[in-house]
Each structure stands twice: as structure tokens, then as C-alpha cells.
Amino acid sequence: MKIPEAFSNRMKKWLEPDEYQAFIASYDNMRAQGLRVNRLKICPDSFVQRVDWQLDPVPWTEDGFYYPDTFRPAKHPYYHAGLYYIQEPSAMAPAAILNPQPGEKVLDLCAAPGGKTTQLAAAMKGKGILVVNDNNPNRVKALVKNVELYGVTNAIVTNEIPDRLAEVFPGYFDRILVDAPCSGEGMFRKEPDMVKSWSEQAIEMCCGMQHDILKGAARMLRPGGWLLYSTCTFAPEENEQMIAKFLDEHPDFLVVPIPLYEGWEHGRPEWTLNAGADSRISGTARLWPHRVRGEGHYLALLQKRKDAVATSFSEYTPEKKWKRKELESFYVFVKETLPQWKGLVSGEFAVTMHEDRVFLSPVGLPSLKPLRLARQGWLLGTVKKNRFEPSQAFAMGLVKEDAARVIDFAADDPDVIRYVKGETVMRQVGKGWVLVCVDGFPLGWAKGAGNMLKNMYSAGWRWQDGA
């Protein structure tokens, strides 16, 4: 493929001649295709047994797999059930290395469209608080969709710049992912438009953004907490030099060495601007497209020192809005439609209402009032004229066993495609809301109406022919 001359000249300057040749040659190879199984819905072993697909494990994450270039995984009902996310294999590394745990407070600061968010959420198993943010309002829409499609039920979605978030969440998080906006040199094969938009000025501009984002992230981490910085670019200015500068400006942070998988390399201490090689940087990691099956990434895992000054935040107790009369229809819906659902018994979440929308929101948060919020938790539905209408997101966070009435299509039943296309499907079920599933995994809602199903699948999520 044709890559910018100024870019290849730069890389020639940084890399040894043999390595440079191998690196440049990789742009003429086919890129590796990957999918990551959604452990919120199914464990990777069961998934592999269930599908008859040619899948090879991605070494650095137990839920990641390579699939053949000729295969179209988005054209399968399991994709609509959120069983897997299509993700470039090296992009699976940052969340795997950050490794959040159930019950923690985790921030994904530059999150859209949400690939790494869904991976962080799966590791958290629905427990704890996951704040996911992006400053771009259009990209936040895609982020919300992915949070919902993948059944993430413990997320708050914000549309903010880091400084404003830091006002609300000082010293709050156990782990933060900064998957920074970057010049995208590792995206040339995947998104050829990145070739056109590449320039040395773009690198400089990204450095400014990365510096500010990291500064904001540092304020939000608790002492002893971890910050994972990643880019999908090769420019040392955005990688080794950015981290060296961050460490110079934040003496309360240190580098936690990243264990190297086969083909991974250490970050290059000699590529910093500090005099001599900056040994702190050798604990960071590089994935190169000529050494691994992936497009390439840079990763730095940082820890705030345990004795760093702790900043306090005040926990906010939401008003007991769930006692409001408007919510009666919601509770009736739960009783009739979801008799086995345990969602309301946990003390970690509370039913909240925002205008006509009902959420199950994590408790233990500071007041979110100052923030632009796209989701204040798991959107369960809306109450209109004293009637509760469940959301698509509600269906996606449930399991089949929760529901009183279920239509469970086999994956090869032509009706399942009709359903996700939004068409009417003929089936005899009782009156009321029905959870529609494929092989036991929720897809959405329908309403029983005689011998047919009124299709309530979200219009914005419909299967598109030809895509």
C-alpha cells in the first residue's frame, strides 16, 4: 500500500535498516482479523465449542481469537446477541494488561466506540463502577450502543473533557485506561483514510492532547492505583517521549514493567529526549506489525505511588426516587415479565429516574450533576402515560431464565434474521412482553399479539443488508 513518504523517512531514522525493511514490508501483507468473545454472556471455551468457525487464540488475551479474512462475523445472529466484539488483535492488549477486577472503580477515559470498554466490563463481571467517557458527542453514541449491545450493566457514560471529570472524581479510580487519540500509524491497513490524514503536524497536535489527557487522568487515580496508557501509533513523540515527560512532571508515578508475550518488545529508552537512555521506559511495551499478528500498539502501565497524596471526594446519596409513583408500572412490568430477575435485590445498584427514563445505577458515586451524561447507569426503559416500556439495553443485560415469556430461535432459523431486520414474525405466544433470544441469548423484545409477534427490536440496531 502507498504510505506517506515523510512517514517512511521518519521510521527509517528510528529503526535499524533490517528492522525498517521488515516494518515497511508489513504494510503489503494482509492484516489479521480478530474477534473477542464477550465473557459477560459466554465463556470463550463454550463459545468455541458452540460455533464451527476457524478460530486461533490471540496469545495476550484468553477471550481473543483470529478469524479468517473471508469470514464475516458481523453477519451472524450471535453478533446481534453481543456474544463477540470484532476487534483488531493488538487493540485487545491494553485492557488485558490493565486487568480490572470485579468491584473496582474503573475509568475508560477515551472510550469511543467502546472496544476496550466492553473488554474492561467483561473483566469486572458486572461488579463495581465503570465510568466510560469520550469528548466527542457523535462518537459517544456509538459508545452507548456498544455498552448496551454487550450487556454492560454497571457503566456510567459521560461526554466530557478530562479536566471536568477530574473535578467530580478526584483520586477516585482504582484503574484508568487512557487509550489516547493518536496519529494512528498502526491503522493504515485497517483504515486507509488514516494515511491521508497523517502528517507531522498531526503528531504534534496529538502530543498536546495526550499530555492534557494524561494530566487529567493522573488527578483521578487513587494512590496505589494503575493507569494504562496506549496508542495505536509508532511515533516516539506520542509514546516513549510522552511517558518520559509524564514521569518527569509526575514524580508520584512509576512504571510497572509489562510482561512481554511472544513478539512483543520493550519500549525504546533511547527514543526519549532525556539525556542518555531513559531506563524507566524499558518497562513499557511495543507491539509491531512485523513481529506480531496485529496492527501494532504502544502500552505503558503506570502506578501512582501508594504514599502519594490522597485527594478526597464526597460520596453522594441519590434521592429515593424509586419510591415515586411514576415507577409503579415499572415494578408491575418486572413482576409480570421478569419474575426471576435478581437485579433489584443488590445493594450496589439503585433504581433512579431521570425525566421519563428508568435506570439501574451504581451507588457510591459522587454527584454527577455537573457532568454531561449519556447514560446514568443501565437504561431499563421509559415510563410514558403510566406505562413502562422496556429498553433494548434492558433485554441485552438479562439472561433467558429471567423472563416469564421467551421465544428462543435457533441460530439457523430464518425468522431470527427477520426479527433483527425489524420484520413481523409469526409465532403464537401469550399476550404481553416477550424476551426474544437466539440459542438462549437475548436479542430484544417483542409483544405477543395473537399468532404473531409485534417486533420491538430497536430500529437503530437493525440488520443492514449488504454491510
Ligand SMILES: C[S@@+](CC[C@H](N)C(=O)[O-])C[C@H]1O[C@@H](n2cnc3c(N)ncnc32)[C@H](O)[C@@H]1O
Ligand atoms: C483511540 S480512540 C479510542 C478507541 C477506544 N478506546 C476503543 O477501544 O474503541 C481515542 C478516542 O479519544 C477521544 N478523545 C479525543 N480527545 C479527547 C479528550 N480530550 N478527552 C476524552 N476523549 C478524547 C476521541 O474522540 C476518540 O474516540
